[in-house]
Amino acid sequence: MSLVLDSAAQDLLFREARTANSFSDEPVTEEQVQAIYDLVKFGPTAFNQTPLRITLVRSPEARERLVKHMAPGNDAKTATAPLVAILSADNEFHEELPQLLPHFPQAKDAFFSERPVREQSALLNSALQAAYFIIGIRAAGLAAGPMTGADFGGIQKEFLDADHTPIMVINIGKPAAEGAWFDRSPRLAFDEVITTV
């Protein structure tokens, strides 16, 4: 009983939540996406930067353009998921820092004047935000199917620009009633991950 979070919430977000490979037909509404964002936007990042950008693929035409860049094995599920989101890192996130970090506006120039530094920071922090977003999808009672198996160069050209690096595509929806996921794969034990000095 070392956790304060109630057991149902633990199950919803981690223990019973699973990466879904097939979904029901129930749509994912704008209200749900708004509620997810309104919750997970508070997740912490370095310097309160917000590099994550989310492209919701809602039109059949855009879906078709995306599916052709997905790896075999990911394309069919991306074609049929109720909603698909392209997550990308904005490598020019530093432009927003004076707005986002009002008590330390000089961070923009002091730390992020060089693009390679920004790219590393954008990757790390957009990944943190991607994890918060996945947790938020689960908090909405939906299943996430995050994927990195895709032609990200093709996706960038098709949907983004040179300042935005795709990091992940996520299928979102209610899981199919049967066969939505594989059996749970093993995790590393505590002692394989955590050491004490």
Next chain:
Amino acid sequence: MSLVLDSAAQDLLFREARTANSFSDEPVTEEQVQAIYDLVKFGPTAFNQTPLRITLVRSPEARERLVKHMAPGNDAKTATAPLVAILSADNEFHEELPQLLPHFPQAKDAFFSERPVREQSALLNSALQAAYFIIGIRAAGLAAGPMTGADFGGIQKEFLDADHTPIMVINIGKPAAEGAWFDRSPRLAFDEVITTV
């Protein structure tokens, strides 16, 4: 009411949780860290890889060695937090893939035979796992103080090896009764982050 997660859990994990800069004296126990890990180990990653490594800095001697690598402004809080954890990415995570992904053991050689590919994947996925760990700290009723302001080269030499890249240091504990954090900084609006195609 678009979220299924109960409101108290939303507050605990996102809305009222804050990055703490000062802490009470109450220790963080091994049981708490074990409970956090046992929850967040289920967070999804690409190919079920587990690049995140956590070094708990518990001895005064190790704490002293760490503090000297923290940036000014981070050193004092790292010196006094009940527990400090160094998070790093294991760039040789692929060795564990046959164990972690039993239904697709060939992923190790098919996708991760080259070190630069592994380093990018380890950074992205260890950042996802770092976010799950921060959520887990909050799920234990504790506050996290994640920091990237540090000499990571120095920390790597002092505590890790050439295969492990530090990504973050996190102070952990009960927040101080007063003045534990800054006022909440602004977040980007939905429309600044999310577009629909």
